[in-house]
Amino acid sequence: MSRLPARTGRMRGWTRDAPIDPRMSLASAFVPIWILTVVGYVACRRGLLGEAVAAVLGRFVFHLAMPAALFLALSRMPLSGFAGRALLAFGVSTAAVIGFGWVGASRLFGRRPDERPIWGMAAGYVNSANLGIPIATQVLGDVSFLAAVVLLQVLVVTPVILIALDRHTDPAGRVRIRRIASLPVRNPVILASLLGVACSAASLRLPSTVEVSLTLLAGAAVPAALVALGASLHRTTPSRAEPTGPAELVVITVLKLVAQPVIAYAAGLALRLPAPQLLAVVVCAGLPTAQNTFIFGQEYGVGETVANRAVLVTTTLSLVTLAAVAALLG
Template sequence: MSRMHDLLSAFAPIWTLTAIGYAAGRGRLLGEQAEAVLGRFVFHVAMPAALFMMVSDARLGSFVNATVIAFAAGTVLVSGLGLLVARRFFGRKTADGAISGMASGYVNSANLGIPVAVQVLGDASFVAQVILFQVLVVSPVILTLLDSGTDRVNTHWRAGLRRMLTMPVRNPVIMASLLGVCVSATGLRLPEAFTHSCDLLGSAAVPTALITLGLSLHTRPEPAACAAPVGRAELGTVVALKTLVQPLIAFAVGGPLLLDLDGPQLLAVVLCSALPTAQNAFIYAGQYGLDTTLARNSVVASTVVSMATLSLAAWALGPSHG
């Protein structure tokens, strides 16, 4: 009972901030353009600041280990499956398929993963490695697919190659992550005034993204031209991939059949894999001019379902059962 209470406490800020955003949208408190403006603020300003500080403070040498490999296997397989299903069965193009793949496999590691890990595992160190993997490996792949999939101009292959090579410069999320890697690798000590400013700015990323998500619940997203509406089957597939298939793959890879992780490590891998879709999927879809319906509904629905799947994982693999 205590563990369930701890999980509910971890979810409380998400529901509270999303509800505040919904109330603000319903009351027209922030104006008609609030969702678009706040989304741009998160993507171009607050999120890059948060990622830069997160990566620059990280120890990259401990990034690759068996637990990260088990988590990565689930993420890569499920994200690829989400992209494949979106294109083959629901007729989505590359960019929308990338959002579907992201909604299927990109976990809410920061604002939910950390409190859940602290409450259930008593330690959030593995979550930091999950964040690094998603920031340095998964995000660039997703953003590359989005960038290429939303390029409406048919260009020569050289221009396309140039566009791909210059994307880190044009994309603030990737640029901030790369700069963070450089600072971490060189051991550079940044001025305290600068890091404090980045910390303040980065701390606005998660709450603003949740407020933006809440705003979107009151307004019906405008679908992109020629985009098919998102049905229950498509949403259900994404949520099932995220909350059920991804942790099951992580368990299969990390369990005795392959990597044979010990009890606490296996619990950490499965627990992090069972986290719901990150609101980043919604922010990315909005900033690339895509229909945000699937991303928005996946965040909300997977967060509801994950309350059960996280509890099940903690019960099944916890100390009393592991």
Template sequence: MPSLHPLLSAFAPIWAITGVGYVVGRTRLLGPHAETVLNRFVFHVAMPAALFLMIARTPLDRFANPSMLAFAAGTAVAIGLGLLAGKLVFGRKPGELAIGAMASGYVNSANLGIPVTMQVVGDASFVAPVVLFQILLVTPAVLAVLDGGAAGRRALLTLPVRNPILLAAAVGAAVSAAGLHLPAELNRSCELLGGAGVPTALIALGMSLHNRPPADGRSRRAEVGLIVAVKTLLQPLVALAVAGPLLHLPEHQLLTVVLFSALPTAQNVYTYAREYGQGTVLARDAVLWSTLVSMATLSVISWTLGPA
């Protein structure tokens, strides 16, 4: 069974870069508007480049496999519960509801999913279909709600053209479906731009910790706690129930699905919240606390479901 050390190694860069961001924010090294500028760079430049390249390189038929049914079931239950709790218990508005729901079920599939599954399973191929599922199905729904609140009367049909994340995903899917091979120069350019996305987003996340607003009482703490519990406990339990008793997946596939479902909330959620000014504090706290708690839950999963 894997020790705790490999998992700590996977999480260490996340905390280190976030810590650098906190120092940068505390010292005001980049000026008063740096957090906003960095988030807009991630949203409008780096993240679209990374998503376009990843989807363009991935055959779309990899999206359809039994393991994805279990992962999708866990995601649907987590997001649905996040929506219900946000609306009925915490009285969130539509944009904040979308962020809360996304924080409840949107996993950190790439920069944590790859190292964690490589350490525990020895295979990170499940990353591609998870990314496709989240970018092509979950993200458009969330961004449609966020953009609808911000856009007023602008037609929803123009959203993919106006939103760089959805535009990059759509163009990447078209390239993949057509079987086109990207020029080496375009590949390299997108790799360089996309590679800046994760560290920049983490720097911005760390900077936001220095400007913490006054706590708004037990309600927000309870909401963050519920989101973290749904993300790190309920979502993998639902995936386990579907992948095991219902689909009877082989042991290595079962472990992979449950591990991916237990990954913490992706920092993308904070980037979207910051860009649209909806549920920013909720998204930030969900990312931080789910990342911390998932170190324990992922360890338990690897010990209980992993090979002897």
């Protein structure tokens, strides 16, 4: 992977004559997230969208908007970025934290088997899209490594999570090979991702009318997911998920914002990554929990409470932790 551009000088058609203030860059990336979440909460509290808004928007994102966004992102992404020691360091941190969260959900808090994948995802699945892109642009000055992170999460981590969740829809909890093999066809997220990779590999371009239509649909993914997240925080009916105690949120937050970047840093040192790549790995590992965690939990009816609270808490606190990472390593 090539070295990341310096944080001063000319970039993308405009000039940076002074070093970036990481706190200002991060704040500008986080503010829209908080605003849209609050909009969803207030709209639901005032009864503007109805009681089923969170479920309806969640299904819209999962079945339509998110697949369109993933397809477009992967079809335009060169697959050559899906390699390298830096990606290995990030992958090690992701596997370690998700694995610990998956097991710890049962050992520490007695979570049911169907809730453990969401718990692990909340601990280690990073928000690489709507937060990752602006943060990588502002703090790192480059999004090439983030593209590799997106590929890793979509093509490796997401199928593992969805296969585990899909398994628990079987009343007997059986692992059915035929059902798992058909998951890419039945699951719009995996299907769209595979089609996007295929288009990228074959260098295919969509007709302009189709691409414009998908672009409009994809543009709704992030705002709809955040409004659904905010609406889910105000419930007039009991949640299907079990209550989430403060101890669980503390453990998830520590795993996501402290353990994952620390493991990524240690793995990067062990692999002797150059300083710019090490910074990219640690910053991406320190991104907060992705709102996809809530969308998946809502779609399968498990772990919704722990997912929406993990997204909010880690998103809020990561403003501080990512600024600290940028200051220490940047």
